[in-house]
Amino acid sequence: MVTSFSSLQSIFHYPFFSIIFLLIHFITPSFSYQISPSLSSSRVSYTKYCNSIVPESTPKGFLPPKSNFPKLSNGYFNGGDNIFAQFSNISLKSFYFNTHVYKTNVDDVVLVKGYMIFRVGNRIPALSNFTFYPSKPGRFRTRRHRFPIKGRYQLKFSLNGFWSESSKRLCMVGTSSRYTKQGKSLDLSVVFKLNYPNNNSSTIFTSFVIGSLESVDSPDSVNYFDPISVLTFSQISYEYTLVSNDIENEFLEGVNVQKDSTLSLEHGASICSVLSRSAGYVLEYGNACDTTTKSCIPLDKSVGILPEFMTFKEVVCSDNHRLKLMIGFSNSSYSVYEPLDLSSLLVGEGVWDGDNNRLHIVACRILNYTVSLVNASVGDCSFRLSMWFPAVMSIKSRSHVLGQLWSNRTMNESGYFDKILFRSPKSKVSVIPNLKYEYTMTDKVVKSCGKETLTKTGKRYPSGYSNDMRFNMRVRNKRGVDAWGYFEPLSVGDQFYKHAMDIPIGDAVRVAMTPEASVQINGNHSSLLNISYRIFLTPDYTAGGAVSSNSVFFNLDTPVDISAEGIYDTETGNLCMFGCRHLKSSHSMDCEIFINVQFCPLDSTNKEYVKGTLESTREGSDSLYFERLQLLAVSMSTKQVGDFVWRMDLEITMVLVSNTLICVFVGLQIFYVKKHPDVLPSVSLVMLAILTLGQMIPLVLNFEALFLSNRNRQNVMMGSGGWLEVNEVLVRVVTMISFLLQFRLLQLTWSSKFVDKNQKGLVVAEKKALYSLLPLYLVGAFTASLIHWRNHSHDPPLHHHYGAIWGDLKSYAGLLLDGFLLPQILFNVFGNSKDKTLYPAFYVGVTSVRLLPHVYDLYRAHRYLHSFVTHYIYANPGGELFSTAWDVIIPCGGLLFAFLIYLQQRFGGCCILPKRFRQSFTYEKVPAVSGE
Secondary structure, three states: OOOOHHHHHHHHHHHHHHHHHHHHHHHHHHHHHHOOOHHHHHHOOOOHHOOOOOOOOOEEOOOOOOOOOOOOOEEEEEEEOOOOOHHHOOOOOOEEEEEEEEEOOOEEEEEEHHHHHHEEEEOOOOOOOOOOOEOOOOEEOOOOOOOOOOEEEEEEEEEEEEEEEEEEEEEEEEEEEEOOOOOOOEEEEEEEEEEEOOOOEEEEOOOEEEEEEEEEEOOOOOOOOEEEEEEOOOOOOOOOOOOOOHHHHHHHHOOOOOOHHEEOOOOOOHHHHHHHHOEEEEEEEOOOOOOOHHHHHHOOOOOOOOOEEEEEEEEOOOOOHEEEEEEEEEHHHHHHOOOHHHHHHHEEEEEEOOOOOEEEEEEEEEEEOOOOOOHHHHEEEEEEEEEOOEEEOOEEEEEOEEEEEEOOOOOOOOOOOOOOEOOOOOOOOOOOOOEEEOOOOOHHHHHHHHHHHHOOOOOOOOOOOHHHEEEEEEEEEEEEEEEEEEEEEEEOEEEEOOOOOOOOOOOOOEEEEOOOOOOOOOOOOOEEEEEEEEEEEEEEOOOOOOOOOHHHOOOOOEEEEEEEEEEEOOOOOEEEEEEEEEEEEOOOEEEEEEEEEEEOOOOOOOOOOEEEEEEEEOOOOOOOOOOOEEEEEOOOOOOHHHHEEEHHHHHHHHHHHHHHHHHHHHHHHHHHHHHOOOOOOOOOOHHHHHHHHHHHHHHHHHHHHOOOOOOHHHHHOOOOHHHHHHHHHHHHHHHHHHHHHHHHHHHHHHHHHHOOOOOOHHHHHHHHHHHHHHHOOOOOOHHHHHHHHHHOOOHHHHHHHHHHHHHHHHHHHHHHHHHHOOOHHHHHHHHOOOOOOOOHHHHHHHHHHHHHHHHHHHHHHHHHHHOOOOOOOOOOOOOOOOOOOHHHHHHHHHHHHHHHHHHHHHHHOOOOOOOOHHHHOOOOOOOOOOOO
């Protein structure tokens, strides 16, 4: 056993993986026999069904030398009608095959273990009329799907068998379990056979691999199912037959693109490095194209749908910049992650033409697959695709990849379709070295924005390259919130914005022409920057799904994607732009959109750091006119993020300090009553019960929901989820200690009153205090409920939910906890107690801890932005009453209660009553009954 030094050196960079690797490396010779000493001993005999195809061999271990077993990961199937009968109307039937390969005692035979999953249907309909609402990962996401997400049926088989390199055959046996509609479990026993073309290389016409999965049960068995045929694509050596040098002229004639306006591949770079990162392409048809225009449809005319997206799948590159691939068509941009029906697939070959900086692709249909996959073949290779990388990006062309799809047939021939343009989505821009942005609307912008940008204020505003230039926003019309969206710079001056590039490509391409990237605005004003933006808006469907019918701008089924460019003045914070949006119905662009945004100074205390407007410059009678829209940022500036993080740190510290002080003050009270046990019976049980419950409830309920309900969002913004989790544990521990101390104090008080029979008078006073408090507390709860119903009486029925009522009741419970001294005050009155029952540090300290959140809430409301004070760790309005009025009333009431306790412990429990009422509350102790 020999392991190269370089291999060991690389894996030892990761100690855990190196240990695992070495352990596996040393134990696999013996462990491999435990994996499968004999497949014949399994429930399905390999010897009986497969030994004549590939003789069974003895496994020798994991991690064989580079195996010739071909990659076989996915494909298509039909058959198994009695299993998939309920899905007979679904054409998409695909499988996924996951395998692990082991070496055996026979050189050209390997053991193959794995599982095969048959899938019927798709999570996303491949060719159906639905609307897809894209989202900006990590920045903005719509909250409601506007199309049905359909589940798919899956059937999984566990398989074991052998592959022979010499015969190119695979045979496996295995089992699966499924349930009938009646809930009965069925055990399916199968044999899987797969035949590769037995030649040294395959072509596009001989690249199909056909196999079958058959039941080994008798036809009259309940476990029997009809045979399943599978089809996949060969991964062995491939011979190119469609792309050659003589087709170059055909492609040059089909597409008129100048070489000096495109980018070329760097020496040694592969076109696959570009295509493998592709997220799909948007198809653009001619103005006269619709589903009734047969000459526009590139797929089977019977489908009757114009696909909106095209994706490249299974891209495999060879030398000389040649590649083979599959081309899929769909109405969903998610199709890049999902299998597609064979009717929407093409198979093809491509070659990179370095002389003209283009990729040429010849593609063919898959034919004769509807009845049986055994008869599937490749034909009709009339499809031509040409793709290139534009060297210049502008407001009307934001795609880093452009191309055309056409047929080499004549208009009168069957299978002909009109030329189709395709481009990469504007929301995805690759990092292509030397790609330039050309500003084409500078003169128009200067005429409309010149006056605004020249008014200096002397304050500091965000730099054009800072993170503050991108922001989320809400968009309002005259009737309220109409949409949500985000602004993100694409380029600033002659540089691309550092966050604008989503799909890095590296040094795969270089520019063939270097145009002037920016236009000089005014030599006397160095503060003015050319800038371009990507703006994405989507209607707000969260409030019922209705789109404003009076706002033409949003009277659409899809979000609005705007390309904008203009000038930004770093001395005034003014951003002035014109934008263009694509009109899908007419395949044109509306570039009469005026956008004006004003940033706040960096040291501003304003609650919003971006405000602006978006309006149409067209006449009101124009069909493309829309009313003015107000823009308001809903994300934070860099300074606001810093303030937010500082506030989170402060609130975490305050929570820990407050809970620790509670422990200290309760501990001091316990020491006090231990030192003066005679005062213990005079402590109110109701007061201690309220305090104990106040510490117990956060421990019993979902503490994470109470304390860190928005932790995920906080962690994203603070980038330190571990810090919050550690402090959550600390707060749990301190809260538990506080609860145990208060429970201990409650236990001592209970024993002193109900065990000692000499304290009957104090028990009577306790009951009187409780009977006085219960009606008061019930009236308060009833009043809180009435206020809740009055405040929500005009809301939709959905809002009358127990959750909202429970939230108001929790706030009321917090009010009772703030007034925890009230039961002790009443107890002192009814018992006319003159004992110094409560240690001053206890009742003053706990009162201060309970009132401090209200003082902090007043500071927080004044210091921080209201829009972003929705993440609470300390002084959470979800658990208590917080407002300007309550933040004044509750501290005043708490301080009053503490002062009354002080007076009672100094002058007697009834000292706070008028003199004429004091005699009625006079309490005489009941003398102890002598047992003699």
